[in-house]
Amino acid sequence: MGSIAELFFKQVKEKPDKTAIWCDGEEMTYGELSSLVCRYAAYLKSRGVERNDIIGIPMNNSIESAALMLASAAIGAGLAPINPTLPEEAIKTAFEAGRVKHIIARRSFWKKFTFNGSTGLRLCLDGEAEGCDTFDSVLSSEDRIPQMDGITGDETWILTMTSGSTGVPKPIELTQNNKLKRIEAHIRLYDITENDRVLAATPLYHSLAERLVMLPLTIGAESILLPRFTANLWLKCASEQRVTFTIAVSAQLGQIAQLLSSPFAPDITGFRSIVSSSALLEPHVRTELIKKLKCDFHEMYGTSETSTATSINFREAESKQQSVGQAIPEADIKVINDEGEGLPSSEIGEIAIKTGLIFNGYYGQRELTDNAFTQDGYFRTGDLGRLDEDGYLYFCGRKKELIITGGINVYPYDVEQAVSQAEGVKECAAFSYPDDRLGEVVALAVVKEEASEISERSIKLYCAKRLADFQQPHYVFFLDTLPRNPMGKLVRNKIFETVRAQEA
Missing domain, CATH: 3.30.300.30 (ANL, C-terminal domain)
Structure with a gap:
């Protein structure tokens, strides 16, 4: 399929004037976004960023963040996106775990935080900050597609920061090849095409939004990025931007369903398909959304480590309404006991997944990675569930205390x-x-x-x-x-x- 950046630049060549991305009232065509990506890539290389270097980006959702993802892919560098509202010590600890060498952030971040461990570039995107390059350094860089001959796709691309039971960061490492396999799987699973407008409404420091932003940009579709979530903002955006597909967390959908009951709710019937994720959606909410939106409505189950592992279309599987679906073609699921032994159908145990979409490991933590799998290669999710005789998975709660x-x-x-x-x-x-x-x-x-x-x-x-x-x-x-x-x-x-x- 090619690298992430190669696929993006292919779309740039084929449809330079098509809108590529929208965020908070700002939009860029494929040609305009390509120019920003190329300048970022040239700037990063000129400042000594090398393959497999990790760049910390404590930033909220923005077009700049999406451009940085593509630029880092083009030069084989990695990104460690993180919530900028975290306490200073939490960010420092996460960056240490991710071996962050370079940092790109906004002025509000640089006013509050200092990092002695960072030896590489420091860039302030919206003004001046002590010891930092300004965005002018990016704009003055060369607007030319970088040479990508040496990029294999096995370079570390995204570190999604999570924590273990002790609060110690567990950076989930994803290569470009990891992400591409996940993109391919979701394109097939949900029939996504270049005609779709795909909405991402969760933070870019989580794997779901990363996937939803990048997927459309690799196939020539339109990426819609919500700067932050409120139900009103989501509805307004979905209506005005004519969104056709999204994966939303269930808590968001609950709030959205409440507002849709109002006679003044905007028209969002342009949706072709909606997927609920992260936690079980209450049945009455699902029923209400299906009734009002008249589109395909799916629920999926997965983790950041495994990506989507199951999916169900509720309009087609009426007798399995309480399940989170069957394993997707890339995944195999079993329910195990504490010893890792498989349990018979209908018995509750820990959900374990073997999948071609598996992550590359916890970055720099080989022992922790090894311990996350059973001897026969299934990832221990820490979640509880059961499988019925037809292979449908029923989620029964969390084994961990998350x-x-x-x-x-x-x-x-x-x-x-x-x-x-x-x-x-x-x-x-x-x-x-x-x-x-x-x-x-x-x-x-x-x-x-x-x-x-x-x-x-x-x-x-x-x-x-x-x-x-x-x-x-x-x-x-x-x-x-x-x-x-x-x-x-x-x-x-x-x-x-x-x-x-x-x-x-």
Whole structure:
């Protein structure tokens, strides 16, 4: 199929005047985007960026971010996109794990953060910052398609930052070949063509948006990138940009369905197909969306490490409405016990996946990578599920203690590490609390020090200064003790039961 950049430049040659990408009211044709990509590539090479170097980009969704993805692909460099709202130490730790050598960011980032470990280029995209090149350096670079003869596709291209149970970063390494295989699979699975307008409405520091932005640019379709998600903004964009395809997280779709019930909701019946991901979509929401949009409606299951592993079209599989579908052609799925042994159909266990779309490993962490697989090569997802006799997978919850709020992963340990340092807190535990809008949100159980006068308000104010927006606790409960087993280990799944009993 060729490299990512080669496929993009092929489309540039064939349709230079077609709109390639739209974001926040700004759009570029394939020719205009190519010019920006070429200038970025020339600038990066002139500043000493080499194949397999990692560039950190703590940036929000923008055309510049998409152009950087293509430019890095063209010269064989890698990108480590990361949420710019994370605390400074979290970003530093992630960049250290990803061996980031160069950093490209906006002025707001450079005003707040300093990195002594970065030895390469520093670029400020929207003004001047101490020790940084300005965007003029990019604009003055050569507008010529770079030579890509030495690019094999096996170079590290994207590091998606996630964390383990200890909060230690686990950079998910994806090569261009990894991404291309995933793009090919989704084109076949959802019949995506050059006539589609594909919407990405999740952050570009997550693998879903990366895929949705790049896919259309490799086949001559149109990439629609939402700068940030609100249900109103999503609906407005989908209507005005005449979006035909998207993969959305279920929490987003729940909010969208609510607004669609209004007689003043915009017309978004141009959709050909919608895919729900990240968490199970409530059946009544799915029914409402299918009724109103009259398009193919899919649900998929997968992980950042495996990509999509199952898919179901609910308009075609009426008897399997509670499942997340059958394995796609590239994947094989089984349900295993703790010893890695396969379980019979209908028995719940850990979902394990063997797929041609598998990631390249946790960057620089070979032992962690090896431990993520069974002896026969299946990736352990940490999720629970069951398979029926027809091979349909039913998702049954998470084995890990991950909290997914609005499609973004929150690790309890990260929240606890911050809150445990607050004055008056004896111990604390973060846990998932159901939420109609976001699917689930972060809640805190806190045991006070004796005579402490801390309150829910003081805890939330403390967290506001030390945690990212998506990590903020929506609820704070004060308990006399945290539930523990006889070995003294925290029984996290008992906390919700305890606080609900307290609320009653």
